[in-house]
Amino acid sequence: MTELFAPVDVGAATTLLCDADGTLFPSEEPAYAASAGVTNRFLAGLGAERSFAPEELQRMTNGKNFRGAAHELAAGFGATLADGDLEHWVAEEKEVVTAHLSTVLRPDPGVRTALDRLAGRFRLAAVTSSASTRLDACLDVTGLAPVFPADRRFSAEDSLPVPTSKPDPAVYALAARQLGIRPEQGIAVEDSVNGALSAVAAGHPTIGTLVFVPLPERAARAQALREAGAAAVVTSWAELTDLLL
The missing domain is CATH 1.10.150 (DNA polymerase; domain 1)
Structure with a gap:
């Protein structure tokens, strides 16, 4: 069930900035x-x-x-x-x-179906703390590589002049610069508190996702994501699609 904590200006957004691990696939x-x-x-x-x-x-x-x-x-x-x-x-x-x-890791039809729908409205990019080689391998085996072209993959480990990690907002700032968008034009999707802190610090409207979070941990994670600045929390990619389209 979607929890909405603050308005999300979907009309201003052109780009969906997706965390990878725990968001696009159950890799955590x-x-x-x-x-x-x-x-x-x-x-x-x-x-x-x-x-x-x-x-x-x-x-x-x-x-x-x-x-x-x-x-x-x-x-x-x-x-x-x-x-x-x-x-x-x-x-x-x-x-x-x-x-x-x-x-x-295996392909998840629910994730791919949602991303294909969202791609009709938003440009999709992956923004991760993980290494580029790890991101590339995960996108390949889950069948999501075609959804995220190489020039829309951003790694805090490899894409920056000096490697860093979320919650440092540097990787989100880099993604926005290279994609040519203002912060409000990029909606971030994050499963972790450190990821949400990174996106929020970079100025992006942020939606928390619990899709791959174990059920016993979901209530606490939802609250932590809210405290980190997430405007909404969803429990599935279908919910996210309904919220944004």
Whole structure:
């Protein structure tokens, strides 16, 4: 059921800026399952005395890429990291997670049907914290690659001069510049709080989505997305389509 917290000026919008993981496909849980081994070895090097379960890591860092999560987790151990210290870990985590997602993700007809309808009204772009190679692989295996041409894919890890991660709004600012739109012309769709914070900080009307959020977590996530500045929260791509068309 759609929850509307503030008016969404659909008439001003020309572009739909879609987060990828957890929004276009259910990649959050399998990604953290694959990433946990790399993350725990990284943390062991910082002095962690125990391993963290994938579910713990997801609660702690959802919406951030490995680079952003690593900085946050390192700070918890009193360590400050230079990006140069991370490159090996970033590359390894990207390879491991991309390979896993390529084997477990499948096309979702409901997502594709909604996107095809929305594409008749909006230009569609993908705006993600994840690496470009991971985004490309996920779009390929879910059958969404034709919906998001290469020049409408934006990665906080690879598209910016200096890699960053949501909630930094830099990747949304870049997408708006390259697409030639004002903030109010791009409606963002985000499943995570960090993603919503990123989009809102960049000035985009933002809609939260719970489509791939586990049912027991939906009420809390909806409230958190509202507090992050989402104007509305939907539970399916069909609801999003009805809201925007």
